[in-house]
Amino acid sequence: MPELPEVEVVRAGLEPAITGATIESVEVFDERSLRRHTGPSEDFIDRMTGAVFGTPQRRGKFLWIPLTDQMQDSTDDIPAIAGDSALGSPTSPAFGRSAGEALVVHLGMSGQVLLREPGSVDNLTRIRFDITHPVIGRRRINFVDQRIFGSMAIDELVPVTDAGANFGETVPTQVSHIARDPLDPHFDEKLFRTRLAKKNTGIKRALLDQGLISGIGNIYADEALWRAKLHYETPTATLSPARVKLLIAEVRAVMLQALAEGGTSFDEQYKNVNGTSGYFERSLQAYGQQGKPCPRCGRLIVREQFMNRGSHFCPFCQRMPKVAL
Numbered sequence: 209m210p211e212l213p214e215v216e217v218v219r220a221g222l223e224p225a226i227t228g229a230t231i232e233s234v235e236v237f238d239e240r241s242l243r244r245h246t247g248p249s250e251d252f253i254d255r256m257t258g259a260v261f262g263t264p265q266r267r268g269k270f271l272w273i274p275l276t277d278q279m280q281d282s283t284d285d286i287p288a289i290a291g292d293s294a295l296g297s298p299t300s301p302a303f304g305r306s307a308g309e310a311l312v313v314h315l316g317m318s319g320q321v322l323l324r325e326p327g328s329v330d331n332l333t334r335i336r337f338d339i340t341h342p343v344i345g346r347r348r349i350n351f352v353d354q355r356i357f358g359s360m361a362i363d364e365l366v367p368v369t370d371a372g373a374n375f376g377e378t379v380p381t382q383v384s385h386i387a388r389d390p391l392d393p394h395f396d397e398k399l400f401r402t403r404l405a406k407k408n409t410g411i412k413r414a415l416l417d418q419g420l421i422s423g424i425g426n427i428y429a430d431e432a433l434w435r436a437k438l439h440y441e442t443p444t445a446t447l448s449p450a451r452v453k454l455l456i457a458e459v460r461a462v463m464l465q466a467l468a469e470g471g472t473s474f475d476e477q478y479k480n481v482n483g484t485s486g487y488f489e490r491s492l493q494a495y496g497q498q499g500k501p502c503p504r505c506g507r508l509i510v511r512e513q514f515m516n517r518g519s520h521f522c523p524f525c526q527r528m529p530k531v532a533l
């Protein structure tokens with residue numbers, strides 16, 4: 209299942225080829241891939257056709273592409289900030305107009321956004337866009353999804369209202385309940401520590417809570433906890449601010465390493481926009497390593513049942529604390 213680094217690899221791969229591109233035509237081959245879109249496929253096709261893609265954005269594992277109208281001069285407000293926000297003011301974003309719309313891409317378990325030459329065909333394509341970029345010309349986007357847990361939808365953009373919000377920053381309504389992720393420059397670490405201390409739960413469960421911190425799934429939770437030498441059930445209330453700081457640093461480090469290595473293709477489903485896999489799974493030290501020696505101490509990594517999945521950890525390096533850390 210794609211986590212933050214995999215989704216960021218897709219976002220970064222799309223950015224140069226689709227930012228400022230006009231959508232010439234849209235084909236929907238499977239209506240199930242639009243189940244998060246409110247409206248029939250004809251509505252989706254009508255609204256997407258002729259629109260211009262802004263810069264792809266991401267929060268946690270959510271990816272979206274702001275849409276601008278072909279008729280307006282879109283060259284000034286394509287970068288970074290979505291929609292009409294460049295025209296807005298702090299008191300009335302975009303002068304009271306809608307902050308715009310975006311195409312929200314849910315990769316689900318197996319969704320792939322493949323950037324192809326015109327006319328290219330991929331098996332299991334559910335939705336297709338033919339686009340023209342002002343510099344690089346015509347391209348095709350095939351949204352391929354084997355298991356159809358992924359989807360696309362047009363969603364309204366709403367202003368971000370937290371303390372760290374950039375001027376004019378917006379997110380789709382479907383993403384507005386998701387906390388900032390640890391690679392977001394406006395991620396508020398102090399606020400995270402405060403909220404974590406009030407949680408009466410285990411640390412791994414807290415790391416997977418997308419309302420508290422986003423973008424961390426099972427793979428990167430296990431890897432970061434191994435690096436920070438923390439047992440997955442360590443009560444959050446027992447963690448000192450210093451330990452939390454260290455843990456977040458390890459979360460960032462493991463995600464940045466995964467990004468540099470093109471993401472993880474552990475379940476054989478995930479691909480980048482060129483259809484190739486990342487190789488971070490070769491660098492995994494705990495996740496999926498049960499029965500193999502811990503790279504730090506040589507004792508065997510074990511796997512325990514956790515939330516219908518598994519937790520992978522070293523029982524020696526990652527012991528449950530007897531006292532507060």
Ligand SMILES: [Zn+2]
Binds near residue numbers: 504524525
């Ligand atoms: Zn160990």
